[in-house]
Amino acid sequence: MSITVNRKALTFWERLYLPAIVGGLKVTLKHAYSTLIQRKLVTMEYPEQKWTLPANYRGAPYLVKDQEGSTKCVSCQLCEFVCPPKAIKITPPGSTGQTADRANAEKMPKEFEINMLRCIYCGFCQEVCPEEAIFLLTDYSITGNNRAEFIYNKEKLLSLGGVSPGIQKWKHKLEEAKAQDTFPVKV
Amino acid sequence: MNVEFIIFSLVKLAVVVGVVQGLVAYSVLAERKISAWIQDRVGPNRTAPPFMKYVPVIGPLLTRMGMFQPLADGLKFLLKEDFTPAGVRTIYFWLAPALAVIPAMLTVAVIPFGSTLGAQKMVMADLNVGILYTFGIVSLGVYGIVLAGYAANSKYPFLGGIRSSAQMISYELSMGMSVIPVLMIVGSLNLSSIIGWQATNGWLVWYSPLSFFIFLVASFAETNRLPFDLPEAETELVGGYHTEYSSMKFALFFLAEYSNMVSSSAMMVTLFFGGWTLPFWGLDHPATTLLGGVANILVFVVKMLAFMVLFIWVRWMFPRFRYDQLMDLGWRRFLPLALLNILITALWLWVRTE
Numbered sequence: 207m208s209i210t211v212n213r214k215a216l217t218f219w220e221r222l223y224l225p226a227i228v229g230g231l232k233v234t235l236k237h238a239y240s241t242l243i244q245r246k247l248v249t250m251e252y253p254e255q256k257w258t259l260p261a262n263y264r265g266a267p268y269l270v271k272d273q274e275g276s277t278k279c280v281s282c283q284l285c286e287f288v289c290p291p292k293a294i295k296i297t298p299p300g301s302t303g304q305t306a307d308r309a310n311a312e313k314m315p316k317e318f319e320i321n322m323l324r325c326i327y328c329g330f331c332q333e334v335c336p337e338e339a340i341f342l343l344t345d346y347s348i349t350g351n352n353r354a355e356f357i358y359n360k361e362k363l364l365s366l367g368g369v370s371p372g373i374q375k376w377k378h379k380l381e382e383a384k385a386q387d388t389f390p391v392k393v
Numbered sequence: 394m395n396v397e398f399i400i401f402s403l404v405k406l407a408v409v410v411g412v413v414q415g416l417v418a419y420s421v422l423a424e425r426k427i428s429a430w431i432q433d434r435v436g437p438n439r440t441a442p443p444f445m446k447y448v449p450v451i452g453p454l455l456t457r458m459g460m461f462q463p464l465a466d467g468l469k470f471l472l473k474e475d476f477t478p479a480g481v482r483t484i485y486f487w488l489a490p491a492l493a494v495i496p497a498m499l500t501v502a503v504i505p506f507g508s509t510l511g512a513q514k515m516v517m518a519d520l521n522v523g524i525l526y527t528f529g530i531v532s533l534g535v536y537g538i539v540l541a542g543y544a545a546n547s548k549y550p551f552l553g554g555i556r557s558s559a560q561m562i563s564y565e566l567s568m569g570m571s572v573i574p575v576l577m578i579v580g581s582l583n584l585s586s587i588i589g590w591q592a593t594n595g596w597l598v599w600y601s602p603l604s605f606f607i608f609l610v611a612s613f614a615e616t617n618r619l620p621f622d623l624p625e626a627e628t629e630l631v632g633g634y635h636t637e638y639s640s641m642k643f644a645l646f647f648l649a650e651y652s653n654m655v656s657s658s659a660m661m662v663t664l665f666f667g668g669w670t671l672p673f674w675g676l677d678h679p680a681t682t683l684l685g686g687v688a689n690i691l692v693f694v695v696k697m698l699a700f701m702v703l704f705i706w707v708r709w710m711f712p713r714f715r716y717d718q719l720m721d722l723g724w725r726r727f728l729p730l731a732l733l734n735i736l737i738t739a740l741w742l743w744v745r746t747e
Contacts, residue, residue, distance in 0.1 A: 230710030238430045248433040 259344040264327050266345040267320060268367030269360065270338075272374050276308050277364065278339030281315035285331035285340055293324035294331060311376040318360040322348045338372050405517050413501055416701075417651040418463035424705045426459060431709045437462040470644035478545070478637050485544035490638070490645035493537025496530045497652035503527060504659045505585045507669050507690035508679035515669075515690060516585060523584035524576065527660060528569055531615060535561040537649065538617075538624060538634050545637035553633030556716065557624030560614055563723035564621075568611035570731035574601045574738035575664055588668035592677045598665040603734045605665045607727050612657035614723070617650060618704055620711040621719060628713075658700035662693060669693040 219225050240246045250257070259265075272278050286294045297317040299305070306314045331340045345366070350356045358366070422437065429436030437459035445452040445461070455461065477486065503523040507515030520526050535558055542554015575597055576582060579590045591597055598605045614621040625633035635646045662668060669689040670677045680686040714722065 227710070231706075234431045234706060234709050237433055238427070241430045241433050246433070247435060249435060251435065251438075 259346075263344045263346075264329050264342040266322060266327070266348055266366075267325065267329075267331050267340050267342050268345075268358075269318060269363040270341055270367040270370035271364060273369060273371040274374070275369070276311075277314055278337045278370075279315050279318060280306070280312045280337050280339070281318075282312075282336065284334045284336065288330045288334045290328060290330065291324045291326050293321045293326075295319045295321070306376075308376060315360060318363060320358050320363060322350075322356040322358060323353065337375060338370070341367065341370060343367065401513055402517065405513070405515075409501055409506070409517060410498065413498070413652060413655055414648075416655050417648055418467065420651050420654065420701050420705075421466065421647075422459055422463050423701065424708075425462070427702065427705045428709060431706070440465045467644075470641055473640040475640040475642065478547075480546045481637060482544045482546060485540050486637075487642075489537050489541035489544050490642045490649075491537075492540060493534065493649040494645045494652070496533040496537070497649040497656065499530045500527050500656040501652075501659065503584055504656070504663055505588055505668055506659070506693050507686055510680075510683065510686035510690070514585075515686065519583065519585055521581075521583050523587075524572060524582050524664075527656075528565070528572075531653075531656075532561075532565055534615075534649070534653065537646075541638070541646070542624075542634040545634070547637055549630045549632070550634045550636045553624045553626070553630050553636070556626075556630075557617065557634060560617075560621065560623055560719060560723075563720060564611045564614035564727075567607055567723055567727035567731050568615060570728065570735065571604045571607035571611065572664065573731075573735050574604045577735070577738050577742060584663050584668075588663060588670060591667040592670040595672070596665065596667045601665075601734065601738060603730065605661070607731050607734070608661060608664070610722075610727065612661065613704070613707065614719075616653040616657055616704070618654070619708040620714050622713060623716060623719060626713060654701060654704050655697070658697045658704065659693075661700055662696040666696055668696075 269277070269279055281296055281298045283296050283298065286296045295317075296315050296319075299313050299316045303316050304314065306312065327342060329342050332342050343366075348356065426436040428434075438457045440459065440462045441452070441456040442461060442464075445456055477483065502517045503520050503526050505514075505516035505519070509515060538557040538561075539554045542550045542552070542557070545551070575587070578597065578600055579587050581587060581590070587597075594600075613619075617624050623633075624630075625635070627633075630636070635643055638646065669692050671692050680689050
């Protein structure tokens with residue numbers, strides 16, 4: 207069964223195609239003029255020009271330090287657990303390993319590796335971190351010459367992450383402990 | 394036939410073929426750049442040989458203009474793997490690109506691209522049947538495409554080949570008919586004498602604008618350019634007749650298309666826009682000095698490049714015609730129009746001589 211679609215018949219001018227040709231010439235000329243003379247480009251020349259990224263952009267996850275320069279991560283391994291593509295690998299210090307670099311912090315990761323080839327920038331690690339130690343920052347072009355280069359270790363992650371001021375749980379705990387010492391105890 | 398004639402002919406041949414090939418390479422660049430501008434983009438501006446960054450001012454400028462892009466494109470085509478699919482008809486598969494390129498290059502032979510340079514006429518073969526020769530050669534061009542479509546033994550190239558054969562034959566008719574008024578006015582088939590006539594009487598486009606219009610549209614169809622690129626039609630037929638081709642064989646089809654553009658532009662300039670002549674600055678008669686000869690050649694090349702730009706520009710103006718619309722336009726609009734044009738011209742000539 208054939209279906210007949212009722213279309214409006216073209217007028218004489220429309221059938222000549224000429225108005226359409228003139229219209230096309232005008233549109234293309236306008237665009238060429240705005241690009242060539244007015245330099246109104248819609249594209250960016252990428253490596254030289256870059257976007258201004260919003261603060262909440264989800265780029266590569268890096269470890270951050272607090273305002274006093276100490277590692278925030280306490281090696282709780284929650285991020286490693288939650289990471290969907292298993293990109294994070296944390297080596298905890300163990301019972302005999304190095305303790306934290308400051309008082310009242312529980313521990314520090316012995317090694318912290320993120321495989322940037324596996325990372326899917328989901329932001330679960332940032333969401334789950336109880337210490338606000340890992341953040342998805344604004345790096346989006348991760349490059350390297352071989353696979354090994356894409357595995358970022360702790361030093362690299364810390365140096366790339368920079369400082370993120372915020373709550374300092376360990377300091378708070380220290381103050382709490384000091385307050386405990388002078389707590390007026392009624393005998 | 395003396396030695397001097399052979400030497401000069403060979404030199405002209407080498408120079409013209411070289412220039413046409415260079416034009417083809419750089420018209421690809423022009424196509425990419427103009428397309429980019431029309432689409433609010435920048436176009437190729439990075440490719441450069443490594444030493445270019447040590448050349449001050451000119452190096453970066455040329456790189457920005459994309460001047461090295463054709464070199465990179467050419468190199469890519471040469472170095473790519475030349476893959477022959479398993480199901481193809483091998484002999485025809487190899488023959489088709491050659492058959493597409495040869496006619497495209499041959500048409501340039503009769504076009505007078507300048508007046509004289511020294512004692513040499515700036516035309517490779519000053520045939521008395523110049524136009525007939527061109528039409529004969531152009532109609533051979535369809536074999537390359539049809540054969541490519543057939544040899545690939547695959548449905549999309551086949552459809553492309555069929556479409557192209559129908560399209561090219563249809564529009565060749567209108568094209569041939571559209572030129573007849575020109576021949577009637579001038580009274581000669583020789584392209585040099587057509588230019589000579591235009592030098593004294595004014596450009597033929599003013600005498601027969603309808604001829605020019607039909608010839609222009611038909612040459613778009615003949616060169617498979619948008620809005621008549623049905624044989625290639627990326628959106629419908631993947632790549633049309635050259636879908637199965639790769640590497641240099643594909644590049645040859647590319648070359649043929651752009652050479653066709655060059656030769657149709659040259660034909661339009663010769664037939665309707667006075668060839669190497671300009672009505673002012675004393676450029677309307679054959680040059681007597683060497684400088685004048687060069688000026689004539691430059692006039693021709695500039696006119697031709699203007700048509701090349703038109704070819705590229707039009708590409709971004711219209712959507713592709715539907716197949717039935719294409720046939721309708723060719724057979725039911727342009728052919729009667731061209732016949733009517735012949736009649737009008739004949740009447741006009743008759744009235745004028747009475």
